[in-house]
Amino acid sequence: MRILLTGCAGFIGAKTAELLLEQGHQVIGIDNLNDAYDPKLKWWRLRQLQAHPSFRFVQVDISEWTPTWRVFGEHLPYDAVINLAARAGVRQSVENPWVYIATNTTGALNLLGRQAVWRTEPMHPADVKATWADITKARSLLGWEPQVSVEEGLRRSVEWYLENRDWAKEVVLP
Ligand SMILES: NC(=O)c1ccc[n+]([C@@H]2O[C@H](COP(=O)([O-])OP(=O)(O)OC[C@H]3O[C@@H](n4cnc5c(N)ncnc54)[C@H](O)[C@@H]3O)[C@@H](O)[C@H]2O)c1
Numbered sequence: 001m002r003i004l005l006t007g008c009a010g011f012i013g014a015k016t017a018e019l020l021l022e023q024g025h026q027v028i029g030i031d032n033l034n035d036a037y038d039p040k041l042k043w044w045r046l047r048q049l050q051a052h053p054s055f056r057f058v059q060v061d062i063s064e065w066t067p068t069w070r071v072f073g074e075h076l077p078y079d080a081v082i083n084l085a086a087r088a089g090v091r092q093s094v095e096n097p098w099v100y101i102a103t104n105t106t107g108a109l110n111l112l113g114r115q116a117v118w119r120t121e122p123m124h125p126a127d128v129k130a131t132w133a134d135i136t137k138a139r140s141l142l143g144w145e146p147q148v149s150v151e152e153g154l155r156r157s158v159e160w161y162l163e164n165r166d167w168a169k170e171v172v173l174p
Pocket of ligand 1: 006007008009010011012013030031032033034036042060061062063084085086087088102103107126
């Protein structure tokens with residue numbers, strides 16, 4: 001198979017590329033080699049992959065539409081696209097959330113072609129089934145108390161949106 005793999009210089013992406021190459025697949029790897037952590041590590045991983053004749057590397061930022069689609073056009077056809085390019089650090093996501101939106105949301109959307117096929121896989125042991133907030137601090141500092149249950153809050157939000165969808169769908173968020 002011919003596989004486009006993003007985040008190929010990353011921790012998970014490089015190992016995935018290595019395993020795919022070992023299995024005889026062709027891998028076109030994309031990475032922007034950003035400095036979220038020391039890029040020396042990324043270059044080291046990349047050098048291992050570049051020793052393999054079935055590996056091609058293209059330095060591209062997936063949050064940028066035009067260069068990303070150029071890669072698609074130049075190396076078509078692909079049998080699969082594996083997106084492992086991501087901003088993954090929790091602490092950094094609070095300090096600069098914009099790059100997280102750019103890569104994890106816009107970047108992922110940029111990779112979705114019209115031919116995308118979604119497949120739901122069984123839950124992995126590391127998948128998170130539910131997340132929730134501890135409101136103890138808001139309670140003690142602000143005296144805040146929830147007035148309704150989460151289920152009721154969700155029901156009311158959806159109801160409000162459906163009633164106001166005509167104009168609310170036009171609101172542009174920064
Ligand atoms: N590391 C883990 O234990 C683990 C576990 C479960 C899931 N994951 C998921 O796997 C994915 C990869 O995680 P990781 O640990 O390999 O992180 P990583 O930071 O080591 O790798 C991500 C790679 O993507 C590249 N990248 C980031 N933004 C990019 C962009 N805009 N364009 C192109 N390349 C870009 C980075 O340069 C990096 O090489 C994430 O979605 C993460 O949530 C990781």
